[in-house]
Amino acid sequence: MDFIKKLQEIKEKYELIYEKLSDPEVQSNQKAVIQLSRDRSELEPIVNKYDEYNSIISNIKGNEEIILAKEDAELCEMAKLELDDLQDSKLKLEDEIKFLLIPKDPNDEKDVILEVRAGTGGEEAGLFAGELLRMYTRFIELKGWRHELMDLSEAGMGGIKEAVMAIRGGGIYGFLKYESGVHRVQRVPATEANGRVHTSAASVVVLPEVEDVEFEIDPNDIRIDVFRSGGAGGQNVNKVETAIRITHYPTGLVVQCQDERSQLKNKLKAMKVLQSRLFDLKQREQNSETAATRKSMVKSGDRSDKIRTYNFPQNRLTDHRIGLTLYNLTNIMEGDLTEVIEKLQIADTTEKLKN
Numbered sequence: 293m294d295f296i297k298k299l300q301e302i303k304e305k306y307e308l309i310y311e312k313l314s315d316p317e318v319q320s321n322q323k324a325v326i327q328l329s330r331d332r333s334e335l336e337p338i339v340n341k342y343d344e345y346n347s348i349i350s351n352i353k354g355n356e357e358i359i360l361a362k363e364d365a366e367l368c369e370m371a372k373l374e375l376d377d378l379q380d381s382k383l384k385l386e387d388e389i390k391f392l393l394i395p396k397d398p399n400d401e402k403d404v405i406l407e408v409r410a411g412t413g414g415e416e417a418g419l420f421a422g423e424l425l426r427m428y429t430r431f432i433e434l435k436g437w438r439h440e441l442m443d444l445s446e447a448g449m450g451g452i453k454e455a456v457m458a459i460r461g462g463g464i465y466g467f468l469k470y471e472s473g474v475h476r477v478q479r480v481p482a483t484e485a486n487g488r489v490h491t492s493a494a495s496v497v498v499l500p501e502v503e504d505v506e507f508e509i510d511p512n513d514i515r516i517d518v519f520r521s522g523g524a525g526g527q528n529v530n531k532v533e534t535a536i537r538i539t540h541y542p543t544g545l546v547v548q549c550q551d552e553r554s555q556l557k558n559k560l561k562a563m564k565v566l567q568s569r570l571f572d573l574k575q576r577e578q579n580s581e582t583a584a585t586r587k588s589m590v591k592s593g594d595r596s597d598k599i600r601t602y603n604f605p606q607n608r609l610t611d612h613r614i615g616l617t618l619y620n621l622t623n624i625m626e627g628d629l630t631e632v633i634e635k636l637q638i639a640d641t642t643e644k645l646k647n
Contacts, residue, residue: 413492418451430627
């Protein structure tokens with residue numbers, strides 16, 4: 293089996309790491325020790341399962357030999373009963389091992405930058421964008437994560453044009469990465485006199501937050517503009533230029549932050565968002581060729597995909613990527629996203645197992 297060959301290679305690599313960690317020259321290099329220890333920790337669960345698998349295979353062979361020998365009828369019967377249990381354990385262990393062999397997304401453990409923007413639909417789209425932001429905020433609070441609003445552009449009737457939020461707490465990208473895409477809403481707007489159902493949209497982008505050491509920006513590639521903040525924010529709003537807008541020339545990306553009263557803090561936040569956007573752009577360019585050949589159920593990288601419909605009259609949510617329909621939209625809009633995200637994670641894992 294191909295996966296057995298892969299397991300053998302992993303065990304050899306694991307044993308080689310142990311040898312290196314006992315090398316005095318390696319031990320004197322703290323950075324190398326940390327990296328090797330991390331690699332060992334990642335491989336250890338797989339190696340343990342492989343050892344357990346080899347033990348079961350050995351027991352299966354032993355029982356088969358007893359059955360074939362037919363020397364002791366009672367012992368032979370016991371061996372047959374035990375063999376059935378061993379075969380079941382073998383199949384279960386194979387599934388567990390295949391799951392462990394799925395390549396992990398290195399970004400899954402990262403914090404995220406979440407962006408919500410109103411799309412087509414005028415004021416109704418702005419209201420829906422605001423409700424999506426509230427939904428995610430409630431979900432974040434239920435998970436016990438921390439969030440910080442970095443930029444907010446308000447629209448009429450209490451809606452929003454766009455919002456940028458930083459979310460921190462560990463392992464967040466692995467949960468929220470499936471939310472990237474176009475979200476469509478179907479309902480009767482408050483401004484609709486004839487009771488007709490309208491369709492509007494908002495887009496969501498979820499970016500893994502990157503550290504400065506991961507992605508550097510050439511100062512010559514950007515222009516930083518300072519302007520006066522708008523909206524609530526204290527006495528210095530519209531009097532002191534604290535808001536920051538950063539333009540990245542090579543890509544045309546524009547990022548702004550006006551949440552803080554401090555110009556420096558706004559600049560640091562805006563740079564963090566720009567780094568995450570550029571990192572995401574670079575990753576999508578690198579993965580585009582692979583994505584074209586891999587039919588993924590969960591197309592989290594394609595921002596143009598209509599991923600989900602929120603039908604308020606029917607209290608229905610439909611995720612079009614995996615054909616999921618749930619009739620508890622009211623709870624979902626209150627932040628109860630766990631079932632939706634778990635279904636998406638299962639679909640993603642299943643697809644990766646197929647590949």
